[in-house]
Amino acid sequence: MPELPEVETVRRGLAPAMEGSRLERLELRRADLRFPFPANFAGQTETHDILALGRRAKYLLIDLDNGKTIIAHLGMSGSYRVENDTATTTPGDFHIPRGQLSQHDHVIFHLSRNGERCRVIYNDPRRFGFMKLVERAALEDDPSFFSLGPEPTGNTLDADFLASRFAGKTQAIKSALLDQRNIAGLGNIYVCEALWRARLSPFRAAGHLVTAKGKPAAGLQRLVPAIRNVIAEAIDAGGSTLRDHRKTDGTLGYFQHAFSVYDRTGTACRHQDCNGTITRAVQSGRSTFYCPACQKG
Structure with missing residues (x-):
């Protein structure tokens, strides 16, 4: 499973494409990953701007302008690709190689910013990753976070x-x-x-x-x-x-x-x-x- 540095590398690689972009369409190619997607996932996120891309432990946090946050976990085999009309990049360096086969492309974020469009594609052959949607104000109360200790990079750890x-x-x-x-x-x-x-x-x-x-x-x-x-x-x-x-x-x-x-x-x-x-x-x-x-x- 990717560790904190790998997830932080993914966050930094995705941020230039995602932060400040509008999520025009969220394409879900199946009903679930490790868990079912949130009810009306696309309807709650489409046409909203992505304010920031964060990380807590091994989770990616996608903050939207409607006060909601997408919590995303890579699982054992998840990865992201950024595609536009001229290039494809895969943020993150992993101990285990990540998949590229299109049949494992399960979620596609269709983004636009200043007239330019790109796609951020989540690929996960083993489908151990997941995505869920929470209110940003209640993030630390989510079961994924409320029992987590301090970050190894933060001042709380001593x-x-x-x-x-x-x-x-x-x-x-x-x-x-x-x-x-x-x-x-x-x-x-x-x-x-x-x-x-x-x-x-x-x-x-x-x-x-x-x-x-x-x-x-x-x-x-x-x-x-x-x-x-x-x-x-x-x-x-x-x-x-x-x-x-x-x-x-x-x-x-x-x-x-x-x-x-x-x-x-x-x-x-x-x-x-x-x-x-x-x-x-x-x-x-x-x-x-x-x-x-x-x-x-």
Whole structure:
């Protein structure tokens, strides 16, 4: 599933085409994706201007001038294409390649701005994505959001906040970081990378990173900037991809070349003072990549 940097890359790629445009027609080529589309979805959104394109965790937010917001999730295989009469672009760089076959084009936003027209096409072979429509004023009360933790890029995330969430927990720190109630938008790739940077064992109990007085221990103090930095670097690089997906400017996202542990089983640890080897394990059904020599904290 795309992680926060990939979704942010998609948002940035779509914004020039969508923000300030009028949604002339919303073409729905089926009745549902993962869930049925909202009742009268097209009727509630057509002929309205798109004020802004935002993101919360792994969700895209399309704000309309009628006070409503389209919440869109990419699921496992969703992607967008921007088409006009002369070009086609696919915003976002993904670890798993995205589809292009027209039979999987399920939603088409027909847009116009200053006499120019384009189409934003949502393609989803596995149909695990979804779209729903909510009142912007009630966005944080929506079930998708009301239990989400702070963004890893926001000022709310700090070591004291995580200490309050982790105190007394026997849950492994990696699992705690993947819990969206603690931090919104973190996924498997970037959790593995952040734990390596902070030299923390993914198997260590989250509560062990909190002192008896409820304060963040040294490892937790290292972890917060590690999370912030790895997410910021991935966003700057345009998301992660191991294949040939392209951003709107035609360049590849190269953060995957900076992976220090993810999918690097059997290679040397990149910490200069470590002679360890990257190892793969399975935690809660997911692959964990780490260096057992230096991730002991």
